[in-house]
Each structure stands twice: as C-alpha cells, then as structure tokens.
Amino acid sequence: MRCSADPIEKAQFRQKLDLHQRKADRARMVIKDDNVKSQEPSPINTVISIDxxxxxxxxxxxxxxxxxxxxxxxxxxxxxxxxxxxxxxCLWNESTTGRGGNEVASAILNVLQG
Known part of the structure; x- marks a missing residue:
C-alpha cells in the first residue's frame, strides 16, 4: 500500500484493509461471546479451538x-x-500417518471420545 503511487489504488487497498479489520473484530467478538456462553452452568454450546x-x-x-x-x-x-x-x-510422526484431513479428524474424535 505504501509503495503505490496511484491514489485510487491506495484508496482501494485502504478499503480492503478496513473491511478485513472489521471482519477480524467481528470474529473476535463472536468467539468471546461463545466462550462466555460455554462457561454458563448448563451450556448449550461448546467452544473447541484447534491448531x-x-x-x-x-x-x-x-x-x-x-x-x-x-x-x-x-x-x-x-x-x-x-x-x-x-x-x-496430539503428537504423531510421519511413520504413523500424514497430516491430512482424515488424520486431523481422527485426532479430534479421539479427544472428544475421551
């Protein structure tokens, strides 16, 4: 954005950045609200963070x-x-299996089943 000399292009980049930041703020608020709801005595929803x-x-x-x-x-x-x-x-190596969607889903299922 700083490298662009065209003011129209800079304005477009600024709009995209502002939209991105608003979406990020909204997502943070939703996550925070869901975390608060999951801490209630009899929660109807659970928040699971995966990385x-x-x-x-x-x-x-x-x-x-x-x-x-x-x-x-x-x-x-x-x-x-x-x-x-x-x-x-959940830790595994490449001799066991890869890191595809099925492997990740299996790890999540193992954790949820206890």
Whole structure:
C-alpha cells in the first residue's frame, strides 16, 4: 500500500484493509461471546479451538551434514475445550500417518471420545 503511487489504488487497498479489520473484530467478538456462553452452568454450546502447528523436524541439529540427511517430520495438533478448560496435544510422526484431513479428524474424535 505504501509503495503505490496511484491514489485510487491506495484508496482501494485502504478499503480492503478496513473491511478485513472489521471482519477480524467481528470474529473476535463472536468467539468471546461463545466462550462466555460455554462457561454458563448448563451450556448449550461448546467452544473447541484447534491448531495444527507447523511441521516439527527431528532431530534438530545445526551440523552441516544434517542439511543433507533425511529428517523425520512430526505433527502436533493442539485442542482446547473451553467449557471445562481442558487442553490436549496430539503428537504423531510421519511413520504413523500424514497430516491430512482424515488424520486431523481422527485426532479430534479421539479427544472428544475421551
């Protein structure tokens, strides 16, 4: 936006940025409201936050030969259930399975089933 010399283009970028920020603020408000509702004595809704972290490679060495060696990829899925404030970390490596939708759904199902 700062690099553009055209004032019309700058105005368009500014409008897009403003819209993006309004949507982000609205999403934060909805999440906050849902978290408050899930803390009620008999909640009708539960808020579950899920984060699949970036790939972790092991071993983590800085030796120059490790650059050419094959490293194993590990996947970490964090799940937080807000109504009972429980946090779960699901960790698996590439020899077990990948990190596709089915694998993530299976991890979530395992956590929800207890």
């Amino acid at each position: 699949l972290e970036q790939i972790l490679v092991i071993p983590t060495l800085t030796h120059s030969q490790m650059f050419y060696s094959r490293q194993m990829s590990c996947y970490n899925l964090g799940i937080h259930i807000s109504d009972n404030s429980s946090a779960h970390m």
